[in-house]
Amino acid sequence: MIEILTGSSLNTIQDFGRRHAMAMGVAQGGAMDRLALSHGNLLLDNPVDAAGIEIVFFPFRVRFHAGMSFAVTGADCPVTLDDLQLPRDWAITARPGQTLTIRAPRQGARAYLTVRGGLDVPAVLGARSTDLKGSFGGLEGRALQKGDRLACVTATSIRLPAAGYGLSRPCPLPPAEGTQVRVLPAAEHDIFTPESLKTLQTAAWILTPSANRMGYRLQGQDALALTRPLSLFSHGILPGTVQVPPAGQPIIQMMDANTCGGYPKIATVIEPDLRLLSQTVVGTPVHFRDITRDDAVQAIRQDASDLRTLAAEISKLRTQLVF
Amino acid sequence: MTRIHMAGAGGLLLDAADGAFNDMTQRRIWATSRELNVRADIVQTIPGVNNLLVMFDAVETDPATMETLLRDVWTQASADEIPTREIVVPVIYGGTFGEDLALVARFANLTEEETIEVHVAGRYSVAAIGAMAGFVYLTGLDSRLAVPRRDSPRLRVEKGAVVIGGGHAGMMPCTSPSGWHILGRTDLCLFDAFRPEPGLLRLGDTVRFVRAS
Incomplete structure (x- = not known):
């Protein structure tokens, strides 16, 4: 059992989200930085998609009411277990009564707390992710508040070194100078003016404060324009879709985006780069760069293969840990 | 093409x-x-x-x-018939529950009563489900009521709002921002994640609006 000591309207329980509910109008949801959540779960020998806490409001504190192993991954935050400072992407076993504090990131925007076994909240429509818009999933469909107590899925304990262990290469975070993401052309790409297509690639698009789990609004020097007015029927949209409303400033759809929309779409951020956006701080420039579909598929397959390799390496390492 | x-x-x-x-x-x-x-x-x-x-x-x-x-x-693929059900939606029109009724009536060059009658007379079909959980895009709206969406969406439209926008009719399954115009309010629960079938409506269903008594 863990107890939340700091409330906010933004820290939520997330797993990999709902893969089969979009046809009902339910957002895909899930961790904005899947790789960070995966790293935590792999360090704890959990299923890779076990539910953890996505933290975007700091400082975040929890108390452990029982001894348990946990991991903190994702953004580069000062993390302390009572007085012990923990390195990035680190797993360790807490004693009953200890307090974990995660402070505002030095780099990145989202941290993930995972526990051995995963958080035990009911699966709704196939996932434990919190759907804030629909008020279901996670803990009672809402963000975590001070005093909330969360149980873990029963799992045999794992043995970790007293000082814990972690990854020598934590998950990469976008540099403060800017986040580069790769994009494929989307349905209305060719109806934008040649200047707009060039601007999309060359401009520094600043991430505005209107950036949340539903979408990221960007602001650039020049607006993007269509060659002719368009009126589109409502159509399905995926996380990563770059919509351009009439004002000409792009909005990137994120994990809790509406499942359908009607604005023209200029591009789609490829799946592996969505996590880089999720770790981008407000005020930072975002740069788009074209990629071919073949290269995008290659990047997605490489990511999947890297994660399998990492899982195998961690699994092997755990058998060799010296206590 | x-x-x-x-x-x-x-x-x-x-x-x-x-x-x-x-x-x-x-x-x-x-x-x-x-x-x-x-x-x-x-x-x-x-x-x-x-x-x-x-x-x-x-x-x-x-x-x-x-x-x-x-x-x-x-x-x-052939345009085969799928089983369709008729769902009747009771609506309280106008007043505080339908704050755009006057605007829509002006657009259509009708009285508010006539606007309600036109909305009630329609036979609507669930063409698509999406945006938010349980939101249905209804086709079959009388073209006189095809008011363009608001230039800037309202930040909060209440659950149950009966709305029209961009040539479609719809109902709000949850409280959410929306750029559609509000004609009234219904008490029907359009989506409940804990029901065996969470959405009230299926693709192809026929929807009829009636005045709530």
Whole structure:
């Protein structure tokens, strides 16, 4: 059992989200930085998609009411277990009564707390992710508040070194100078003016404060324009879709985006780069760069293969840990 | 002319729209969706209005192969009849529950009473489900009521609001921002994640609005 000591309207329980509910109008949801959540779960020998806490409001504190192993991954935050400072992407076993504090990131925007076994909240429509818009999933469909107590899925304990262990290469975070993401052309790409297509690639698009789990609004020097007015029927949209409303400033759809929309779409951020956006701080420039579909598929397959390799390496390492 | 666009590496958007909304096209969209949904290499499909978004796992499936499959299934899909139910939606029109009734009436050059009668007289069909959980895009709105959406959306439209926008009718399954115009309010629960069938309405259902007594 863990107890939340700091409330906010933004820290939520997330797993990999709902893969089969979009046809009902339910957002895909899930961790904005899947790789960070995966790293935590792999360090704890959990299923890779076990539910953890996505933290975007700091400082975040929890108390452990029982001894348990946990991991903190994702953004580069000062993390302390009572007085012990923990390195990035680190797993360790807490004693009953200890307090974990995660402070505002030095780099990145989202941290993930995972526990051995995963958080035990009911699966709704196939996932434990919190759907804030629909008020279901996670803990009672809402963000975590001070005093909330969360149980873990029963799992045999794992043995970790007293000082814990972690990854020598934590998950990469976008540099403060800017986040580069790769994009494929989307349905209305060719109806934008040649200047707009060039601007999309060359401009520094600043991430505005209107950036949340539903979408990221960007602001650039020049607006993007269509060659002719368009009126589109409502159509399905995926996380990563770059919509351009009439004002000409792009909005990137994120994990809790509406499942359908009607604005023209200029591009789609490829799946592996969505996590880089999720770790981008407000005020930072975002740069788009074209990629071919073949290269995008290659990047997605490489990511999947890297994660399998990492899982195998961690699994092997755990058998060799010296206590 | 049907177009297939990329929606990322693991998504394809089939766009069969050709001018005005076409009911036969929509039935072929549903048939294509149903046929694809039973396949193991399809994650999910999202029928839109005269279009279909198809999602698959690009780790396992080559997008070019999926594009060929999608075109084949679409080409062979027939606009077959699907079972349809009639759902009656009681509405309290106007007043504090329908703050845009006067605006819509002015747009249509009708009185508020006549505007309600036109909305009640319609036979609507659930063309697509999406945006938010349980939101339905209803076709069949009288063209006199086809008010363009608001230039800037309201930040908060209440659950149960009976709305029209962009030539469609709809109802709000939850409180959310929306750019549609509000005619009234219904008490029907349109979506409950804990029901065996969370959404009240299915694709193809007929919807009729009546004045709540």
